[in-house]
Amino acid sequence: MHTEGLNIRFTGKGGEYFRIWIVNLLLTVLTLGIYSAWAKVRRMQYFHRNTWLNESNFDYHGTPIAILKGRLIAIGMFAAYNVMINFKPLIGLAILLVIAIVMPFLLVKSFRFRLYNTSYRGLRFGFTGSFKGAYLNFLLLPVASLFTLYLLAPFTHRQIKAYQHNNSRFGQTAFSFDAGAGQFYLIYFLTFLWFLLAGALLGVGAYFIFNHAIVEAAQENNRQMFMYIGIGVYLLFIIAMLLLVPYFTSRIQNLVWNNTRLGMHEFESNLGAMKLFWISISNFLLIIFTLGLFKPFADVRMARYRLQSIRMMPAGDMDTFLAASKQDDGAMGSETAEMFDIDIAL
Amino acid sequence: MTSVSAQYYDGNNTRRHAVTLTFAQGWLQVRGEEISRDESLNTASISEKLGSAPRLIHFNDGAHCEISDHASLETLLTEAGHQPLSLVSRMESHWRVALASLLLLLAGAVAAYLWGLPRVAELAAQRIPYSTAHQIDEQALQTFDHGLMQPSKLPITRQQQLQQEFEKLRRGYSLPEYPLQFRASPEIGANAFALPGGTIVITDEIILLAKSDEEILAVLAHELGHVSERHALRNLLQGSIVALALTWYVGDISNLLATAPTLLLQARYTRNFERSADAFAAHMLQAKGMDAAKLATLLDRLETSHRGKNRKGSKLDEWLELLSSHPATEERVKNIRQIKPE
Numbered sequence: 176m177h178t179e180g181l182n183i184r185f186t187g188k189g190g191e192y193f194r195i196w197i198v199n200l201l202l203t204v205l206t207l208g209i210y211s212a213w214a215k216v217r218r219m220q221y222f223h224r225n226t227w228l229n230e231s232n233f234d235y236h237g238t239p240i241a242i243l244k245g246r247l248i249a250i251g252m253f254a255a256y257n258v259m260i261n262f263k264p265l266i267g268l269a270i271l272l273v274i275a276i277v278m279p280f281l282l283v284k285s286f287r288f289r290l291y292n293t294s295y296r297g298l299r300f301g302f303t304g305s306f307k308g309a310y311l312n313f314l315l316l317p318v319a320s321l322f323t324l325y326l327l328a329p330f331t332h333r334q335i336k337a338y339q340h341n342n343s344r345f346g347q348t349a350f351s352f353d354a355g356a357g358q359f360y361l362i363y364f365l366t367f368l369w370f371l372l373a374g375a376l377l378g379v380g381a382y383f384i385f386n387h388a389i390v391e392a393a394q395e396n397n398r399q400m401f402m403y404i405g406i407g408v409y410l411l412f413i414i415a416m417l418l419l420v421p422y423f424t425s426r427i428q429n430l431v432w433n434n435t436r437l438g439m440h441e442f443e444s445n446l447g448a449m450k451l452f453w454i455s456i457s458n459f460l461l462i463i464f465t466l467g468l469f470k471p472f473a474d475v476r477m478a479r480y481r482l483q484s485i486r487m488m489p490a491g492d493m494d495t496f497l498a499a500s501k502q503d504d505g506a507m508g509s510e511t512a513e514m515f516d517i518d519i520a521l
Numbered sequence: 522m523t524s525v526s527a528q529y530y531d532g533n534n535t536r537r538h539a540v541t542l543t544f545a546q547g548w549l550q551v552r553g554e555e556i557s558r559d560e561s562l563n564t565a566s567i568s569e570k571l572g573s574a575p576r577l578i579h580f581n582d583g584a585h586c587e588i589s590d591h592a593s594l595e596t597l598l599t600e601a602g603h604q605p606l607s608l609v610s611r612m613e614s615h616w617r618v619a620l621a622s623l624l625l626l627l628a629g630a631v632a633a634y635l636w637g638l639p640r641v642a643e644l645a646a647q648r649i650p651y652s653t654a655h656q657i658d659e660q661a662l663q664t665f666d667h668g669l670m671q672p673s674k675l676p677i678t679r680q681q682q683l684q685q686e687f688e689k690l691r692r693g694y695s696l697p698e699y700p701l702q703f704r705a706s707p708e709i710g711a712n713a714f715a716l717p718g719g720t721i722v723i724t725d726e727i728i729l730l731a732k733s734d735e736e737i738l739a740v741l742a743h744e745l746g747h748v749s750e751r752h753a754l755r756n757l758l759q760g761s762i763v764a765l766a767l768t769w770y771v772g773d774i775s776n777l778l779a780t781a782p783t784l785l786l787q788a789r790y791t792r793n794f795e796r797s798a799d800a801f802a803a804h805m806l807q808a809k810g811m812d813a814a815k816l817a818t819l820l821d822r823l824e825t826s827h828r829g830k831n832r833k834g835s836k837l838d839e840w841l842e843l844l845s846s847h848p849a850t851e852e853r854v855k856n857i858r859q860i861k862p863e
Contacts, residue, residue: 187574188573193619194614194618195571195572195613197619197623198613198618200622201622201625217569220568221571224575230537231535232574262656262657262660295535296535296537297583409780467770495534495535495536498533498534
C-alpha cells in the first residue's frame with residue numbers, strides 16, 4: 176500500500192513553455208485578441224497534461240468558443256462600467272451594482288466549467304454548488320465582512336473554500352472540507368502581525384531616508400522632490416507585499432489541502448513560506464529585468480513548486496473511482512453548451 | 522508498421538490499461554490484455570502536440586489513450602495519411618520561430634506606441650464632438666470643486682475683462698466657445714489646463730504670478746493649442762489603451778507594478794503634446810500681433826517659483842525628466858523663442 180503517499184509531479188519545462196507562450200502571444204496580437212481563447216486552452220492543456228499523479232496525467236477540455244464568450248461578457252461589463260463612470264457616474268455605479276449582483280451567478284457557471292473540463296484518467300471532475308450558496312458566500316458574506324471592518328474576512332474565506340471544496344467531485348466521488356474558521360483566523364492574525372512588523376521596520380527606515388526630503392519638499396512645494404518620495408514609498412510597498420503574500424499564500428494552501436478529502440483519501444500540502452518567498456522574489460526581479468520575457472519560465476517554476484508540495488494519501492485502491500452516472504453526465508454535458516468561463520482568480 | 526505503446530482508460534473508471542496502437546487496414550487498432558478495439562482515425566479526436574506533454578486520442582464513447590512516445594505516434598499518424606503535427610504545434614517546437622515571434626512582437630509594440638496608437642487616438646478624437654466630450658469636463662470640474670479647487674477670489678470685473686480678452690484671442694479660430702473657468706487652488710498652485718471637452722481652467726495663482734495680461738494670454742493660447750488639437754481627449758484615449766495593455770501584460774504579477782511603466786510611457790505622449798501646444802501658441806500670438814516670447818517669460822518664472830532657488834540640476838534629475846509630463850522648461854523656452862514670424 177502507498178503509506179508514504181503519492182506525490183504530484185509537474186513536468187512542464189520553462190523553455191518549452193516559452194515557445195508556446197510567445198507563438199500564441201503573436202497569434203493573439205495578430206488576431207486582435209480573438210486567438211487569446213485558443214491560447215488559453217493550449218496553456219491550460221500544457222499545465223494539466225504535465226501534472227502527474229500516480230503515473231497518470233490530468234487533462235483540460237475547455238473549448239475556445241466558451242472561453243471567448245466569457246471574455247466578451249467580462250470585457251463588455253468592464254467597458255460599460257469604465258465608459259459610464261467617466262460620463263455618467265450614477266449609471267456607472269448602477270452598472271457596478273449589477274455586476275456585483277450577477278457575479279455569484281457567473282462564478283458558479285465558471286466553477287462548473289472549469290471542473291467539468293478537468294479530467295484525470297478519463298474521469299471528469301464536477302461542481303455541484305448551488306446558486307443560493309454562491310450568493311451567500313460571494314455576495315452576502317463579503318458585504319457583511321466589509322461592514323464589520325473585515326473582522327468577518329477569515330470566516331468568509333473559510334466559507335468560500337468550504338463551499339468550493341464541499342461541492343466538488345471527481346466522477347462519483349465527492350470532495351469534503353473540514354477546516355474550522357479558527358484556523359483561518361489564526362493565519363490572518365499572524366499575517367497581520369507580520370504586516371505590523373514589516374510596516375514598523377519599513378516606516379522607521381523610510382523616516383530616516385525621507386525625513387529630510389519630506390520637510391524640504393513641503394517647505395518648497397517641490398514637485399520633483401515629492402516624486403522621489405512617491406517612488407520610494409512605492410518601492411517600499413512592493414517589498415512589503417513581496418514579503419507578506421508568500422507567507423499568507425503558503426499557509427492558506429497548506430490549511431486548505433490538509434483539510435480536504437476525496438472520499439476517504441486525504442491530501443497533504445507542505446508549501447514553505449521561505450521557499451515560496453524566494454521563488455516569488457526571484458521571479459519578480461527576473462520578470463522586470465527581462466521586460467516580461469521570463470514570465471513563462473516563472474509560471475512553470477511557480478506551478479512546479481506549488482503542485483509538487485501537494486501529495487495524496489490514498490486510503491485504498493486508486494483504480495476504483497467511478498465516472499458520474501450517465502444521467503448526471505448528460506445533464507452536465509448539455510449545460511456545457513451554455514457554459515462559459517470567466518477569468519476570475521479567487 | 523509502427524506500434525506505439527499507450528495507456529488506455531475506458532472513461533467509466535480510473536483503471537489503467539497498457540495497450541499498443543498500430544494502424545492496419547484503415548483502422549487504428551488498440552490492443553491490450555483486456556482491450557481490443559478498432560477505431561477510425563477520422564472519428565477519433567487526436568489532441569495537438571504541446572511540447573513534450575502526452576498526447577491524447579479520444580474515442581466517441583468517452584474512452585481515451587494517452588501517448589508519451591511522440592516520435593512513434595507521429596510516424597503512425599504519417600503512415601495513416603494524417604498530418605502528425607498542426608501548424609501551431611510545429612511553430613511552437615522551433616526556437617527560430619519563437620525568436621522571430623519575439624522580434625515581430627517587439628517591432629509591433631514599438632510601432633504601435635510610436636505611430637499606431639497616437640494616430641488612432643487622433644482619428645477617434647476628431648470624430649468625438651466637443652459637446653460629447655464636454656460631459657467629461659463637467660464631471661471633472663465637479664470633482665475638482667469638491668476639495669482640490671475653490672471659487673476664484675479675483676474681482677468679478679477682472680474676471681470679465683480677462684474673459685473678453687480671451688474671446689478676442691480665440692476669435693477667427695474654429696474652437697468651442699466655452700467660458701474660461703476661474704478657480705483658486707493653493708494645492709495645484711500656478712497652473713492652467715485644458716479638459717477633454719475644450720474647457721480651460723485657470724488658477725488665480727498663475728494670474729497673480731503673471732506680470733502682464735499678455736503673459737496670461739500667452740498661457741491661454743498654449744491651452745487653446747491643447748483644445749484645438751484635442752490633446753486632453755487624445756491623451757485620455759491613448760493613455761487608457763497603454764494602461765490596459767500594460768495591465769494585461771504584467772497585471773497578473775502585480776497591478777502596482779504596471780503603474781510605473783504606464784506613467785513612463787504616457788509621459789512621452791504628453792511631452793509631445795506640450796511641444797505642439799507651445800508651437801500653436803507661438804503662431805496664434807504672432808497672428809494676433811502679440812509677443813510669443815511672453816509665454817517663454819512666464820514659463821521661466823513658473824519654473825523658478827516651483828523649484829525654489831537653491832536647487833542644482835543633477836544626473837538623477839535628467840533621468841526623472843523621463844517621468845515628467847512636461848518637457849524641460851529650458852528646452853521649451855528655447856523652442857518658443859526660435860519660432861520665427863511667418
